[in-house]
Amino acid sequence: GLLSTWDGKPSYFFLFAPVKRSSSRARGGLGVQPCGSVTRPVSPGRWKAHLRVGGLSSPGGGFAPLPLSDAWSPGSPPAGNPSHGPGGRHRPLPPPPLLPCRRTAGGARAPPCEGSSAALPGPARNGGQDGGSHGAELLGRRLGAALPAPGVSNRHEDVPVLISEDIVISQPAKILNFLRKQKYNADYELSAKQGADTLAYIALLEEKLLPALLHTFWVEAENYCSVTKPWFASRIAFPLRFYLPGKMSREALNRILLTRGGPPLYSLTEVEAQIYRDAKECLNLLSKRLGTSQFFFGHTPTTLDAFVFGFLAPIYKVCFPRVQLQEHLKQLPNLCRFCDDILTCYFRLTVSGHSPAGQDTADANLQKLTQLVNKESNLIEKMDDNLRKSPQHPPRKLTTLKLAAGGEESSPLNRLSP
Amino acid sequence: MSLVAEAFVTQLAAAEPWPENAALYQQLKEEQILLSDNASSLAVQAFLQMCNLPIQVVCRANAEYMSPSGKVPFIHVGNQVVSELGPIVQFVKAKGHSLSDGLDEVQKAEMKAYMELVNNMLLTAELYLQWCDDVTVEEITHPRYGSPYPWPLNRILSYQKQWEVRRKMKAIGWAGKTLEQVLEDVDQCCQALSQRLGTQPYFFNKQPTELDALVFGHLFTILTTQLTTDELSEKVKNYSNLTAFCRRIEQQYFEGHDKDSPATVAARPAKRSLLR
Numbered sequence: 001g002l003l004s005t006w007d008g009k010p011s012y013f014f015l016f017a018p019v020k021r022s023s024s025r026a027r028g029g030l031g032v033q034p035c036g037s038v039t040r041p042v043s044p045g046r047w048k049a050h051l052r053v054g055g056l057s058s059p060g061g062g063f064a065p066l067p068l069s070d071a072w073s074p075g076s077p078p079a080g081n082p083s084h085g086p087g088g089r090h091r092p093l094p095p096p097p098l099l100p101c102r103r104t105a106g107g108a109r110a111p112p113c114e115g116s117s118a119a120l121p122g123p124a125r126n127g128g129q130d131g132g133s134h135g136a137e138l139l140g141r142r143l144g145a146a147l148p149a150p151g152v153s154n155r156h157e158d159v160p161v162l163i164s165e166d167i168v169i170s171q172p173a174k175i176l177n178f179l180r181k182q183k184y185n186a187d188y189e190l191s192a193k194q195g196a197d198t199l200a201y202i203a204l205l206e207e208k209l210l211p212a213l214l215h216t217f218w219v220e221a222e223n224y225c226s227v228t229k230p231w232f233a234s235r236i237a238f239p240l241r242f243y244l245p246g247k248m249s250r251e252a253l254n255r256i257l258l259t260r261g262g263p264p265l266y267s268l269t270e271v272e273a274q275i276y277r278d279a280k281e282c283l284n285l286l287s288k289r290l291g292t293s294q295f296f297f298g299h300t301p302t303t304l305d306a307f308v309f310g311f312l313a314p315i316y317k318v319c320f321p322r323v324q325l326q327e328h329l330k331q332l333p334n335l336c337r338f339c340d341d342i343l344t345c346y347f348r349l350t351v352s353g354h355s356p357a358g359q360d361t362a363d364a365n366l367q368k369l370t371q372l373v374n375k376e377s378n379l380i381e382k383m384d385d386n387l388r389k390s391p392q393h394p395p396r397k398l399t400t401l402k403l404a405a406g407g408e409e410s411s412p413l414n415r416l417s418p
Numbered sequence: 419m420s421l422v423a424e425a426f427v428t429q430l431a432a433a434e435p436w437p438e439n440a441a442l443y444q445q446l447k448e449e450q451i452l453l454s455d456n457a458s459s460l461a462v463q464a465f466l467q468m469c470n471l472p473i474q475v476v477c478r479a480n481a482e483y484m485s486p487s488g489k490v491p492f493i494h495v496g497n498q499v500v501s502e503l504g505p506i507v508q509f510v511k512a513k514g515h516s517l518s519d520g521l522d523e524v525q526k527a528e529m530k531a532y533m534e535l536v537n538n539m540l541l542t543a544e545l546y547l548q549w550c551d552d553v554t555v556e557e558i559t560h561p562r563y564g565s566p567y568p569w570p571l572n573r574i575l576s577y578q579k580q581w582e583v584r585r586k587m588k589a590i591g592w593a594g595k596t597l598e599q600v601l602e603d604v605d606q607c608c609q610a611l612s613q614r615l616g617t618q619p620y621f622f623n624k625q626p627t628e629l630d631a632l633v634f635g636h637l638f639t640i641l642t643t644q645l646t647t648d649e650l651s652e653k654v655k656n657y658s659n660l661t662a663f664c665r666r667i668e669q670q671y672f673e674g675h676d677k678d679s680p681a682t683v684a685a686r687p688a689k690r691s692l693l694r
Contacts, residue, residue: 196610200531203538255589264486285527 212279218252461635479566
């Protein structure tokens, strides 16, 4: 099948399978079907962990419960996708990304991933056992404790889920703690006070911004019906797709009403007004705290930057019909610049939404594979001719051609759009 | 409240000075009040003391039902009733008294963030402990909560409240936590507060702010309340600068008022471990 990726360009992977000689003519000799996306081959022998994001097989909200979004092209409304069939008001999502995580020579770069474990940025320092300085230790203990996944539900199958070799870790805080133990730590250089500040700001985000975020995604009727529900339903298997989004929506509403809905606010509209007011105040506070610096604690990003990005990026990028929070955010230029910076640096997206480096590699791979296909098809035609000319022999079986990079890594993922 | 209503109330508030007969309502101190409510009430009292505003503490069995938001404490000032620390701070600010005027924007943001941390962690942990931990519920909470009312009303009210709190805990994801995890969270929160406080007298160095009042309210209550176990207060006692902070504020703002001082309040909760 042909899938479009976040930037709208169709991308391909090639499926090689043993084919019979007789049918080989039809497709230029090889039974090649263009489908999926080309991946950058990951060389074996490097440490790999796969991060599954998106609510696919696992129901449940998770932190910012978003699958990778196609609809995040800034500015443009999610028009129908020309390259994918009818019915889509928004572009369909790429298949579940399995993000390879690489450790390079000098340090490591954690994979970008969506939601609260968005952008675990910065090269790791090989610090102490638990990752280094006092501030980092405090954060490690705090985040490693069983935090509730601050999202809609807290079930076992929450997303994001990190799968590393045989270990499966499911909550954002636990994932961060695990990475910390593997010596990937962005908070190594924080002082104790800064570590404490991080916890405080995370609490502020959870208390003030999260209700409004949940409301925008799950409770606001127009947003829910036109974007969120089709989005999630398209990735959930039949027949759960008719039930689960509704359940998640009810849970979000429940959470909002229970935590914010007491007297003197007696109606839903009053509650909504209050939570949006709080959210806007929170955004203002974040903007004041960020000021003109690049990240919250200087020039290198830390866990707080990741959490703030995880909250802000959905507000900033998803195209909803009702966008009051997004409009407020756009009036805070330093927060917008912060999001754009992280998207550019760590998700390899330019502001316009294209990924130049990824594009080039994809093109190069495409070219190589096309050449390979052509070569093979020429070979096979030659063999065909030889066989026709020679006396009758039983047909020789063609050897199965496998994609060079190996089965697992070639799964269709290239665009790491959050 | 809608924006218009809020603006209206603020204007009304600004019109009159602080009266002498302002009253703060909470539940009965000796028999009824619970850990979390006592903490909130103490925080408001500390804040008003820091602002030098006179307030009388009035104990009523039905304070929770009188309150406009269902939460204690609430203050009755002139002809207005305001509950909970956040709105009270704004109300007092409208009357022209404020503790955080001297802070710059970044510090104000930090202050609000730390107040949310305390509410998010300490208050929720207190609520968890007193409503979701079965031992504490049986021995302390149920007997205390409905004590002013006859049977079966006392049991019905306390079960109703317990159900409500447990629903909320489930919604925010704390229902699945064990007591050890909750205590661990309290420890993290105290460690963060301790590191933020450092060696300064107050959180924002020279002058106390509403954050100091809030932290004092919670920590003092935790330190001086006897529950079925001492684990919670032990967590706070690990941080000597926090205990020194509580003592300092108590001496500075509560010494002169014997009747309402938390020192006497501290003596009374010693009875909390006894069944009523």
